[in-house]
Amino acid sequence: MKTKNKVIRVALPAFVAGLNILIVIYPAVALSAAQRGLSLWFNSVMPGILPFVIGANLLLALGAANFLGIFLSPVMKRLFKTSGRGGFALAMGLISGYPVGAKIVSEMRSKGELGKVEAQRLLGFTNNAGPLFILGAVAAGMFGSVALGYFLLAAHYIGALSVGLIMRIYGAKHDKRPQKENLQPIAVFSRPKESFGHILGGAVKNAMETMLIVGGFMMLFSVVSALLGQILPLNSQTHSAIFSGIIEMTNGIGSLSEQGTSRIIVAAVAALLSFGGLSILFQSLNFISKTDLNTPIYILCKIGHGLISGITAFIAFPFFAQIIENSQSLPTFAPSAARTLANSGIYFGVGIAVLTIVCVIAAIIRFRKRK
Numbered sequence: 001m002k003t004k005n006k007v008i009r010v011a012l013p014a015f016v017a018g019l020n021i022l023i024v025i026y027p028a029v030a031l032s033a034a035q036r037g038l039s040l041w042f043n044s045v046m047p048g049i050l051p052f053v054i055g056a057n058l059l060l061a062l063g064a065a066n067f068l069g070i071f072l073s074p075v076m077k078r079l080f081k082t083s084g085r086g087g088f089a090l091a092m093g094l095i096s097g098y099p100v101g102a103k104i105v106s107e108m109r110s111k112g113e114l115g116k117v118e119a120q121r122l123l124g125f126t127n128n129a130g131p132l133f134i135l136g137a138v139a140a141g142m143f144g145s146v147a148l149g150y151f152l153l154a155a156h157y158i159g160a161l162s163v164g165l166i167m168r169i170y171g172a173k174h175d176k177r178p179q180k181e182n183l184q185p186i187a188v189f190s191r192p193k194e195s196f197g198h199i200l201g202g203a204v205k206n207a208m209e210t211m212l213i214v215g216g217f218m219m220l221f222s223v224v225s226a227l228l229g230q231i232l233p234l235n236s237q238t239h240s241a242i243f244s245g246i247i248e249m250t251n252g253i254g255s256l257s258e259q260g261t262s263r264i265i266v267a268a269v270a271a272l273l274s275f276g277g278l279s280i281l282f283q284s285l286n287f288i289s290k291t292d293l294n295t296p297i298y299i300l301c302k303i304g305h306g307l308i309s310g311i312t313a314f315i316a317f318p319f320f321a322q323i324i325e326n327s328q329s330l331p332t333f334a335p336s337a338a339r340t341l342a343n344s345g346i347y348f349g350v351g352i353a354v355l356t357i358v359c360v361i362a363a364i365i366r367f368r369k370r371k
Contacts, residue, residue: 037222097130159309271310
């Protein structure tokens with residue numbers, strides 16, 4: 001263990017020093033990559049994720065997790081062996097985008113609202129790419145194919161839920177023992193201690209801090225990807241794009257989109273979307289590291305998510321290839337792509353509203369029956 005720590009202490013400064021040297025050697029490459037990363041963050045990622053982060057903060061503060069906890073308790077317990085409160089993390093993780101799922105689970109664990117074992121299970125499959133990003137930025141914007149977006153979204157969700165089912169076996173011994181953790185009780189109706197104005201201000205501030213962290217990571221790993229691409233010999237354009245995507249997902253997928261929609265390309269995109277790349281990984285670890293959750297297990301879950309989604313896309317692609325090819329009529333980054341993204345946002349916004357209303361009604365009915 002001591003030897004491992006010594007290696008890390010030497011390797012990390014050496015890597016950072018080498019990176020700085022490469023920036024001096026290739027200043028134009030580093031500057032272009034930094035501008036590309038920040039532009040992508042400002043124009044696509046922040047508008048797509050910021051409203052969800054603010055909404056998630058508000059819903060958590062106002063006790064929406066309690067409503068979902070009561071409504072989704074049977075489903076979450078039977079399928080994933082977690083409490084119903086984890087349903088809030090799952091719902092937000094499926095409709096928002098990286099790294100919102102990791103942020104929500106980490107905050108709920110820090111507040112004592114989730115047990116350690118169930119938080120670890122939830123962390124494995126609730127931190128996902130957002131449907132707006134997959135349908136709008138990737139499918140319509142990069143590939144010019146709406147049908148491909150729904151294909152990738154299905155493969156992504158299949159991978160996530162598969163990891164969730166596999167994580168049922170994690171901490172199996174814990175399920176047989178009495179619960180010893182002092183968790184916060186679930187209150188169906190809980191009055192916030194602060195005023196709504198204070199809660200709203202805190203939600204916006206927290207969300208902006210989160211987005212600044214995301215932007216910093218995107219810029220950093222865009223530069224790292226570009227610099228490593230200058231010195232590493234890669235056999236083909238596809239290999240170069242995949243390597244870039246492993247470091248910074250969006251840049252890699254953008255490079256892959258220039259090579260068409262073959263079976264291998266689509267499978268690689270599905271895998272990269274689910275793994276998230278090192279940039280997303282470190283964004284998520286920024287929140288996870290503040291808790292007692294096991295980061296190596298989370299990393300293994302994301303690798304598994306990527307493999308399952310990639311294999312699913314590779315197997316299923318021949319059955320949908322014709323539909324995907326016929327739908328490739330959108331010019332990349334066209335106004336129609338932006339409209340698709342906006343329409344998707346409306347649909348998912350309506351879905352969230354309906355889900356919230358149903359949960360509130362269910363909670364009220366259950367509360368009245370108890371009385």
